[in-house]
Each structure stands twice: as structure tokens, then as C-alpha cells.
Amino acid sequence: MPNERALEFSRTTAKNLNTLTRSLPRWLDNNAPHANIVISTRVRLARNLVGYNFPGAAEPDELYEVIREIYNAMAPSRLLGESIFLDMLRLAKLERKFLVERRLISPPYAEADQPAMLVVGENEYLSVMVNEEDHLRVQSIQPGLNVEEAWRLIAQLDDELGEHLNYAFTDQFGYLTACPTNTGTGMRVSLFVHLPALAILEEIEKVMKKLAPAEITVRGFYGEGTEVVGNIFQISNQLTLGRTDDGIVKRMEEVGQKLVSLEDDARDRLLDAQPVAIHDKVYRAVGIMKYARTLSSLELLNLLSYLRLGFDLGIFKTADRSFLNELMVMLQPAHIQKTFREMDDDLHRDVHRAHVVREKISALV
Amino acid sequence: MLCEICKKRPVAVAYKQVINNKKTQLSVCMKCAEEKGITNPLAGLPEVFGKIVANILGEELMLGASEMNKKAGSRRCPKCNTSLEKFEKTGLLGCDECYQAFEKELAVLLRRIHGSNKHIGSRPRPRRVVSHEKDVVKLRAELAQAISKEKFERAAELRDLIRDAEREANGKNSGRGRKA
Numbered sequence: 001m002p003n004e005r006a007l008e009f010s011r012t013t014a015k016n017l018n019t020l021t022r023s024l025p026r027w028l029d030n031n032a033p034h035a036n037i038v039i040s041t042r043v044r045l046a047r048n049l050v051g052y053n054f055p056g057a058a059e060p061d062e063l064y065e066v067i068r069e070i071y072n073a074m075a076p077s078r079l080l081g082e083s084i085f086l087d088m089l090r091l092a093k094l095e096r097k098f099l100v101e102r103r104l105i106s107p108p109y110a111e112a113d114q115p116a117m118l119v120v121g122e123n124e125y126l127s128v129m130v131n132e133e134d135h136l137r138v139q140s141i142q143p144g145l146n147v148e149e150a151w152r153l154i155a156q157l158d159d160e161l162g163e164h165l166n167y168a169f170t171d172q173f174g175y176l177t178a179c180p181t182n183t184g185t186g187m188r189v190s191l192f193v194h195l196p197a198l199a200i201l202e203e204i205e206k207v208m209k210k211l212a213p214a215e216i217t218v219r220g221f222y223g224e225g226t227e228v229v230g231n232i233f234q235i236s237n238q239l240t241l242g243r244t245d246d247g248i249v250k251r252m253e254e255v256g257q258k259l260v261s262l263e264d265d266a267r268d269r270l271l272d273a274q275p276v277a278i279h280d281k282v283y284r285a286v287g288i289m290k291y292a293r294t295l296s297s298l299e300l301l302n303l304l305s306y307l308r309l310g311f312d313l314g315i316f317k318t319a320d321r322s323f324l325n326e327l328m329v330m331l332q333p334a335h336i337q338k339t340f341r342e343m344d345d346d347l348h349r350d351v352h353r354a355h356v357v358r359e360k361i362s363a364l365v
Numbered sequence: 366m367l368c369e370i371c372k373k374r375p376v377a378v379a380y381k382q383v384i385n386n387k388k389t390q391l392s393v394c395m396k397c398a399e400e401k402g403i404t405n406p407l408a409g410l411p412e413v414f415g416k417i418v419a420n421i422l423g424e425e426l427m428l429g430a431s432e433m434n435k436k437a438g439s440r441r442c443p444k445c446n447t448s449l450e451k452f453e454k455t456g457l458l459g460c461d462e463c464y465q466a467f468e469k470e471l472a473v474l475l476r477r478i479h480g481s482n483k484h485i486g487s488r489p490r491p492r493r494v495v496s497h498e499k500d501v502v503k504l505r506a507e508l509a510q511a512i513s514k515e516k517f518e519r520a521a522e523l524r525d526l527i528r529d530a531e532r533e534a535n536g537k538n539s540g541r542g543r544k545a
Contacts, residue, residue: 048461053444053445054445054459057459178459179458183475183484184475184484185486241482243479243481243486
């Protein structure tokens with residue numbers, strides 16, 4: 001069977017996934033520009049190959065061919081030199097959920113029942129979903145506000161792959177994508193921003209209205225129609241056609257800067273107007289984190305938001321705040337369950353989560 | 366922030382867009398978004414996006430009699446067999462050639478979504494290994510087909526691709542590449 005051979009990486013899927021579970025993504029770095037407000041910056045490109053139907057309209061054989069072609073095109077890539085390859089069809093529900101939590105795949109991709117391949121680059125800065133809505137969804141994540149660096153890396157990878165792949169492209173419409181909302185550059189820049197002061201002052205809506213002419217869209221924690229939790233918002237560009245790539249990069253960098261200054265300003269006002277209320281909120285969060293015997297992942301995200309704010313406002317003084325992002329990522333349900341197989345229900349995980357948080361917080365605050 | 370429709374549940378989808386001075390703005394919960402079929406078209410919910418596609422196409426193109434609508438809706442892409450009707454329903458095209466098959470409709474739709482229907486961003490890099498003989502043979506067959514169907518724009522593209530492939534086979538650069 002040529003299809004079997006096409007997926008020579010398939011056998012090592014389980015081993016590769018375990019490698020991932022044992023490491024931390026590098027984009028959690030806290031020393032990046034504006035990392036106190038912008039948690040991470042992501043750029044993704046949508047690309048399709050000439051000669052194959054888009055994944056939604058393709059037969060499994062065709063999708064195997066697409067995987068084979070892309071896999072071969074990646075072999076000479078320098079940027080993907082240390083990558084791991086995962087055969088999505090070999091992954092169980094829990095493992096797919098783990099990848100969603102890790103921001104390596106989208107929720108719809110986790111439901112994949114068609115041939116699909118996930119490629120994760122070294123330190124998780126770069127990754128590629130093959131056969132999502134488009135043949136390629138290339139993603140680049142950087143810590144903090146750093147659209148230019150994320151763009152530099154992804155453009156380089158796009159060029160590397162483009163040397164070996166025939167991308168569907170016309171002069172009129174640019175890169176052709178399954179959904180017309182991505183046509184053109186196929187580029188979506190997303191900023192994950194922590195805006196607790198604007199949220200407490202109920203100014204998020206006003207700010208977003210102010211930014212609306214910048215053609216941006218706001219989403220929740222896991223993107224795509226999910227809820228806002230822990231005061232973390234995902235801000236993305238909406239328009240992909242009739243814009244240059246550099247124009248989108250610049251625009252989103254500006255949006256990020258603007259949000260940082262608006263949130264900074266809101267924090268100053270908040271501390272001025274209601275210092276007691278803010279200290280109270282932050283210390284209550286610490287109290288719960290220090291003593292709670294169960295913590296749901298949702299509750300933890302909301303508590304971490306106040307703890308983070310406490311550090312940003314100088315209420316606590318610790319040089320190393322990296323544990324904030326670490327707890328945010330590593331204590332998600334599938335992350336816990338992937339490490340501790342036996343924790344297959346909410347109660348077990350909530351107890352474990354509270355335990356880990358207690359130890360961390362007692363040592364720090 | 367509460368949903369602007371039910372005023373009960375928290376906002377899950379905030380849809381804000383200003384294109385050509387036309388402003389659309391709505392913050393709703395997931396349930397209302399689903400019920401009303403209004404949600405962020407970019408939120409990646411294809412079926413909901415399809416409704417928006419249908420609205421836009423309906424408004425712009427299907428002002429004629431309902432019979433005509435049906436006729437237009439049943440038009441299909443010759444390569445992947447996706448119909449305009451299906452595209453309206455799912456919001457997803459079936460292949461790259463749908464962009465030719467539904468060029469007129471897409472030009473209108475894309476302008477409505479993006480405020481423009483002309484790409485000005487970067488272009489694919491020259492391919493180093495296009496010149497597998499198989500590819501060129503495939504491209505030539507496609508070229509002949511395009512000419513016979515009088516799809517000259519596509520034919521010109523294919524001609525360029527073949528030329529690029531042959532040039533690259535001779536070790537020359539095709540001259541395409543990322544714009545600065």
C-alpha cells in the first residue's frame with residue numbers, strides 16, 4: 001500500500017507525543033517584550049496545493065497524497081530540522097485534547113477523522129497542521145508582543161516549503177483558501193492579551209470599539225467562538241485580501257502597543273481610584289490558591305489573572321514569574337491526565353491542581 | 366459584558382467590522398449566535414459563515430426570479446463538483462478551481478468581506494523542484510484543457526508555470542518571489 005509507506009513517520013507518533021508532554025513550550029518565556037500584558041503572539045498562514053481538492057472535499061487517498069508531498073517537501077527544511085511528526089489518526093481523544101490545550105491544533109482539527117499530519121518544530125515555535133480546513137496551516141508563536149519575529153520565522157518557513165510545493169495562487173486573489181475569509185495573504189496574526197484592569201473597569205467593549213477601525217476581531221481563550229476566561233483575550237486581524245503581509249504585521253504590532261498602553265493606563269487609574277478593592281481582589285485570589293483543596297481549571301485561570309495583576313502592580317516582588325504561564329498551561333485537564341493516567345475524572349484532577357498550586361504559591365508569596 | 370440579544374448570558378462572540386465605512390457590530394453569547402445565525406464570519410464556523418455568504422450573494426446577485434436563483438445555485442465547479450448552493454450552505458469552497466468557476470460571485474463576496482478583491486501581498490517563492498517530468502506533463506494537459514474551454518486567464522497562468530518549470534530544469538531562476 002503506497003499510503004502506508006507515505007506515512008513512514010506514523011509508527012513513532014506515540015513516542016513523539018510523549019516527548020511533547022515532557023517538555024515546556026518556549027513561548028511561555030516571561031522576559032519577552034511586554035510579556036506582562038501580551039502573553040504570546042501567533043502568526044498563521046493558510047496554504048493549499050495545486051492539483052488536489054481542499055481537505056473538506058477530498059477523498060482519503062488524495063489526502064494521503066497531500067501528506068506525502070508535504071512530508072517530502074519538509075525533509076530539506078532547515079527550520080523544521082528537529083521537528084516531530086504526528087499521525088493524527090493514531091491519536092486518542094485525550095491526546096488530541098492535549099494538543100488543543102497546547103495551542104498546537106484547533107478544536108475542529110481535534111475531531112479529524114480524515115488523514116492528517118501535525119508537525120511540531122523545535123521548542124514549539126513553529127508548527128504545521130496538514131489537512132485542516134486547508135492543506136497547510138503553518139503557525140509561528142513567539143512570547144510577548146513580537147509580531148515581527150513571528151512573521152520573520154514563518155515567512156522563512158513559507159519560502160522553504162514553497163520551493164518544493166506548488167501553492168494554489170492567482171494574481172487576482174492571492175493564496176486560494178477553502179474559506180474566502182482567508183483568501184489573499186492567508187495570514188492571521190493573533191495576540192493573546194491579559195487585560196484585567198480594562199475588564200474590571202468594564203472598558204473592554206469601549207476599547208474594542210476604538211480599535212474596530214483597525215479591522216480586528218476579539219475571541220476567547222481557545223479561539224473560535226470560545227469564552228473569555230481569566231481576562232485573556234485573543235485579538236486578531238480580520239482582513240487578508242487587499243493588504244500586504246508587512247502591512248498586517250505593522251498594523252497588529254501597533255494594535256498590540258495600543259492595547260498595552262491602554263491597559264497600563266487602566267491599571268494606574270484602577271490603583272488610584274480603588275486601591276483597597278484591588279489589593280483585596282489580589283489577596284483573596286492568593287488566599288484561595290494557598291488553601292483550596294480543589295481547583296477547577298476555569299477557576300485557576302481566573303485566580304492566575306489576579307495573581308498576575310498582583311505581580312504587575314508590584315504587590316508581590318519575585319524576580320521569576322515564569323511559573324504563572326507554566327501553571328496556566330501545565331494544569332489544563334488533558335495536560336494533567338496525560339501525565340497522570342489515573343486522573344481520569346474532574347475531582348482527581350481538581351485535587352491535584354489545588355495541590356500543585358498550593359506548593360507553588362506557598363513558596364513564593 | 367452581557368449578550369446584546371438575550372441580555373442574560375455572557376458574551377462569547379464579539380463581531381466588529383468596519384469596511385468601506387459600513388459598520389457591523391454585535392456582542393452575543395454562543396447560544397444566541399447559533400440561534401440567530403449571526404456570528405463572527407471569521408470565527409471559523411463554516412455553516413454559520415455559509416449563511417452570511419448566502420445573504421451577501423442573495424443581496425448582490427440573486428435579485429432575479431427564484432427560478433434563476435435555483436439555476437445559479439446549481440452551477441458546479443467542473444473540477445471538484447462543488448455547487449454554488451453547497452458553498453452557500455457550508456461557506457467552504459472545494460478546490461482552487463472553484464475560484465474560477467465562481468469567479469464573478471467570489472469577486473463580489475471577497476470585496477464585501479475584505480473591502481477589496483485584489484491581492485497585493487507576497488507571492489510564492491520560485492520552486493526549485495517543480496520540474497518533475499510528471500508535473501510538466503500534468504500542467505500541459507491542463508493547459509490544453511484550459512485553451513479548449515477558452516479559459517485564457519488560467520491558460521496564461523499555466524503557460525507561466527510550465528515556462529518556470531522548464532527554466533528551473535535548465536537551472537535558471539523564474540523571477541517570481543516574495544515582494545519586499
